[in-house]
Amino acid sequence: MTTEVLTEDLSEHNQHHKMTGIKRWLYTTNHKDIGTLYLWFSFIMFLTGGALAMIIRMELFQPGLQIVEPDFFNQLTTVHGLIMVFGAIMPAFTGLANWMLPMMIGAPDMALPRLNNWSFWILPFAFAILIGSFFMESGAPNFGWTFYAPLSTTYSNGSTAFFVFAVHIMGISSIMGAINIVVTIMNLRAPGMTYMKMPLFVWTFFITAYLLIAVMPVLAGVVTMVLTDTYFGTSFFNAAGGGDPVMFQHIFWFFGHPEVYIMILPAFGIVSTTIPTFARKKLFGYSSMVYATASIALLSFIVWAHHMFTTGMPLFGELFFMYCTMLIAVPTGVKVFNWMATMWRGSMTFETPMLFSIAFVILFTIGGFSGLMLALTPVDFQYHDTYFVVAHFHYVLVTGSLFSIYAGAYYWLPKWTGHMYNDVLSKWHFWCSLISVNLLFFPMHFLGLAGMPRRIPDYALQFADFNKWISIGGFAFGLSQLIFLVVVIKCIKGGEKAPAKPWEGAEGLEWTVPSPAPYHTFSTPPKID
Amino acid sequence: MTTKEYESYYVPAHSKWPIVGAFALFLIAFGAGNYVHDLNNNSSGYGGYLLIAGFALIIYMVYGWFSNVINESMAGRYSHQMDNSFRQGMSWFIFSEVMFFAAFFGALLYARQFAVPWLGGAGNNAMTAEVLWPEFTASWPLLKTPDGTETNEMGWYGLPLINTVLLLTSSITAHFAHVALEQNKRSQLKVWMVLTISLGIAFLFFQVQEYGHGYSEEMQLYLTSGIYGNTFYLLTGFHGMHVTLGVIMLTVMFIRILKGHFTPNNHFAFQAASWYWHFVDVVWVMLFIFVYII
Ligand SMILES: [Cu+2]
Numbered sequence: 163m164t165t166e167v168l169t170e171d172l173s174e175h176n177q178h179h180k181m182t183g184i185k186r187w188l189y190t191t192n193h194k195d196i197g198t199l200y201l202w203f204s205f206i207m208f209l210t211g212g213a214l215a216m217i218i219r220m221e222l223f224q225p226g227l228q229i230v231e232p233d234f235f236n237q238l239t240t241v242h243g244l245i246m247v248f249g250a251i252m253p254a255f256t257g258l259a260n261w262m263l264p265m266m267i268g269a270p271d272m273a274l275p276r277l278n279n280w281s282f283w284i285l286p287f288a289f290a291i292l293i294g295s296f297f298m299e300s301g302a303p304n305f306g307w308t309f310y311a312p313l314s315t316t317y318s319n320g321s322t323a324f325f326v327f328a329v330h331i332m333g334i335s336s337i338m339g340a341i342n343i344v345v346t347i348m349n350l351r352a353p354g355m356t357y358m359k360m361p362l363f364v365w366t367f368f369i370t371a372y373l374l375i376a377v378m379p380v381l382a383g384v385v386t387m388v389l390t391d392t393y394f395g396t397s398f399f400n401a402a403g404g405g406d407p408v409m410f411q412h413i414f415w416f417f418g419h420p421e422v423y424i425m426i427l428p429a430f431g432i433v434s435t436t437i438p439t440f441a442r443k444k445l446f447g448y449s450s451m452v453y454a455t456a457s458i459a460l461l462s463f464i465v466w467a468h469h470m471f472t473t474g475m476p477l478f479g480e481l482f483f484m485y486c487t488m489l490i491a492v493p494t495g496v497k498v499f500n501w502m503a504t505m506w507r508g509s510m511t512f513e514t515p516m517l518f519s520i521a522f523v524i525l526f527t528i529g530g531f532s533g534l535m536l537a538l539t540p541v542d543f544q545y546h547d548t549y550f551v552v553a554h555f556h557y558v559l560v561t562g563s564l565f566s567i568y569a570g571a572y573y574w575l576p577k578w579t580g581h582m583y584n585d586v587l588s589k590w591h592f593w594c595s596l597i598s599v600n601l602l603f604f605p606m607h608f609l610g611l612a613g614m615p616r617r618i619p620d621y622a623l624q625f626a627d628f629n630k631w632i633s634i635g636g637f638a639f640g641l642s643q644l645i646f647l648v649v650v651i652k653c654i655k656g657g658e659k660a661p662a663k664p665w666e667g668a669e670g671l672e673w674t675v676p677s678p679a680p681y682h683t684f685s686t687p688p689k690i691d
Numbered sequence: 692m693t694t695k696e697y698e699s700y701y702v703p704a705h706s707k708w709p710i711v712g713a714f715a716l717f718l719i720a721f722g723a724g725n726y727v728h729d730l731n732n733n734s735s736g737y738g739g740y741l742l743i744a745g746f747a748l749i750i751y752m753v754y755g756w757f758s759n760v761i762n763e764s765m766a767g768r769y770s771h772q773m774d775n776s777f778r779q780g781m782s783w784f785i786f787s788e789v790m791f792f793a794a795f796f797g798a799l800l801y802a803r804q805f806a807v808p809w810l811g812g813a814g815n816n817a818m819t820a821e822v823l824w825p826e827f828t829a830s831w832p833l834l835k836t837p838d839g840t841e842t843n844e845m846g847w848y849g850l851p852l853i854n855t856v857l858l859l860t861s862s863i864t865a866h867f868a869h870v871a872l873e874q875n876k877r878s879q880l881k882v883w884m885v886l887t888i889s890l891g892i893a894f895l896f897f898q899v900q901e902y903g904h905g906y907s908e909e910m911q912l913y914l915t916s917g918i919y920g921n922t923f924y925l926l927t928g929f930h931g932m933h934v935t936l937g938v939i940m941l942t943v944m945f946i947r948i949l950k951g952h953f954t955p956n957n958h959f960a961f962q963a964a965s966w967y968w969h970f971v972d973v974v975w976v977m978l979f980i981f982v983y984i985i
Contacts, residue, residue, distance in 0.1 A: 181705055186705075191702065191703050271700075276706045276708065277780075279710070280712050287720070288717075288720070323731075324724040327719075328720060331716045340783075341783045342780075344783055345776050348779055350700070379788065379793075393730065394914060394915070402838035403836045404837065404918035406801070406805070406810075682702075
């Protein structure tokens with residue numbers, strides 16, 4: 163090893179200068195840069211997945227086939243789901259984690275900064291492959307984001323290989339990102355910040371990261387089996403060779419159920435930050451929140467087969483998974499009551515982050531209740547694979563996860579950009595979203611109860627009116643999201659200067675640094691007492 | 692922990708290696724996708740070349756990235772806390788690998804306990820068996836699949852038993868190497884390392900022999916021989932890949948030892964490689980029990 167080269171190398175490191183232009187973003191090891199990249203990427207993916215949803219809603223505006231072929235419709239629903247889950251919601255949370263975790267625990271950066279950059283840059287490539295498959299001869303994946311065998315194996319349209327490898331590298335990205343979050347939280351907390359002094363936001367990401375490390379490899383395993391079944395003659399999911407297509411569902415949902423909590427636990431963390439701020443009270447029941455989050459995470463490993471009640475399993479299994487699933491309502495209820503108790507007799511103000519947070523609490527609870535209905539085995543026999551399910555998970559993911567991300571984004575935008583966002587526009591964004599999202603998803607409950615199946619491009623005439631209104635709600639919701647884009651761009655470009663702590667009731671280390679947060683925060687850790 | 696340790700947490704400035712690695716993964720994924728696709732359509736394309744280019748690039752990336760890390764470490768940039776970050780990172784990485792294998796072990800156990808017996812009519816599936824494949828009888832290992840593919844059972848004695856002994860021994864020698872390193876007995880360390888690596892290579896050699904035996908006329912145990920062959924080859928295959936990776940890691944550590952790297956107190960990379968080796972060993976023991984013996 164040559165010493166001269168080394169010293170040169172290190173002195174360059176010492177300067178910690180920001181690179182300029184594209185290289186800054188390609189080579190960066192800075193958690194704020196990487197957080198920004200994650201957030202922009204997720205928003206672009208959100209608009210892309212949203213565009214696919216717009217085509218879906220156009221097709222469903224009227225009964226009959228108008229603009230797309232059924233096979234292409236299947237590709238739209240599949241890629242819409244994959245993009246929104248893996249490209250929009252998950253990276254948005256990782257972006258928030260990157261930006262906020264080191265600041266909240268008083269760390270200089272993420273524990274493994276280069277790995278952090280790698281985790282991010284894998285994603286655009288993975289989605290280039292996935293979205294690129296629309297333009298390949300075989301077409302995009304058309305077997306649903308759940309890629310059930312034999313749809314993805316025997317009856318694959320030839321897109322399985324690209325799908326599998328894209329998921330593989332997405333998985334690598336998620337696992338690396340999660341390891342980084344775990345290590346940062348375990349190892350880089352400022353002196354005096356014990357586990358039970360961590361902001362709840364940090365706790366929820368900590369637990370979510372464990373879930374990711376535990377289940378993303380299982381997803382990698384199941385896509386590998388799908389690959390070998392499709393192309394290399396294995397029979398994991400083929401009864402003729404001694405396998406079982408039902409086994410696919412078991413392995414997939416062993417990943418899939420924790421996955422839905424990966425997309426909601428961070429949301430709990432965000433609203434547990436914003437609600438105390440704008441209610442100007444401490445979070446009610448902090449430690450019960452921590453234990454509730456941990457219980458939800460643990461329970462998530464023993465409920466997977468509630469997605470398979472109609473697939474069939476021994477009676478004991480149906481009962482076991484039904485009761486375990488209902489049990490999750492307990493810690494979730496604890497959380498909802500804690501948020502309400504936090505607001506109770508608080509001096510509440512209704513800034514945009516708070517509006518999104520309150521909408522979250524109410525609408526997520528609706529999604530939770532429809533989930534509880536779906537957990538009941540006999541009832542699920544009626545609801546399975548109908549629009550009721552679509553309504554349920556969109557309430558949880560859109561008015562749940564997405565609204566919480568908006569709450570977080572508005573809450574921290576002043577810290578990120580150094581400017582206050584345009585209050586009027588942001589309220590337009592909120593109210594337009596709130597009204598349109600309910601017009602979009604609420605009638606789906608009724609359609610589902612009346613028996614309209616999901617993932618079908620055509621429907622019976624009696625569903626026409628509801629579908630028309632749903633589509634109108636969908637277009638309105640899609641357009642409303644562009645307001646957010648305008649707000650963010652305006653906020654980056656200028657606006658009222660934000661103080662270090664723009665929210666009177668806010669607590670936490672991130673508000674002790676100036677706005678915008680300097681490129682490097684906490685090179686020496688703050689002391690917590 | 693004192694405040695001083697926090698002050699010295701090292702944050703590397705920009706690095707080109709992650710983006711190189713991300714592009715390499717893209718080449719691998721896109722290349723593999725094309726390759727598999729072409730294989731299936733009996734056409735020839737550029738997928739294989741992309742795949743090879745991807746792997747070459749990832750080797751280049753790992754080399755460059757780790758060189759940076761080693762240089763920084765040798766220059767004393769890393770604090771105790773940084774060391775902890777690496778340790779915890781590696782532990783959780785190994786845990787994620789455990790979960791990857793768990794998916795395949797899960798498939799094996801599900802097939803044995805549920806899928807195959809149900810196909811044979813167990814539980815309330817008498818009619819399923821009657822209607823689908825009435826002459827099928829459930830057994831494990833599944834030597835005759837419902838559609839009539841026949842195969843033979845790979846015994847646990849012979850090569851697998853030898854391999855178990857080899858790998859278990861190598862775990863012990865790896866441990867002795869670690870002890871020697873901690874006591875700063877460098878020549879003993881080198882001997883133990885050579886032994887460990889040789890045992891690993893011997894394991895891989897016999898594993899290849901065993902696959903040859905499996906694919907012989909006499910055994911006819913193929914990847915496509917139904918769920919028994921599927922689980923057998925994917926579990927042992929992925930394990931074999933991990934052993935290969937472990938041997939490469941140990942070899943790199945050996946080269947670094949020859950170069951005089953590592954001290955009794957500062958040898959995280961060595962420890963990570965040895966953890967990985969023990970992990971590979973534990974997976975083999977599980978494999979030996981669940982795939983071969985039971
Ligand atoms: Cu679930």
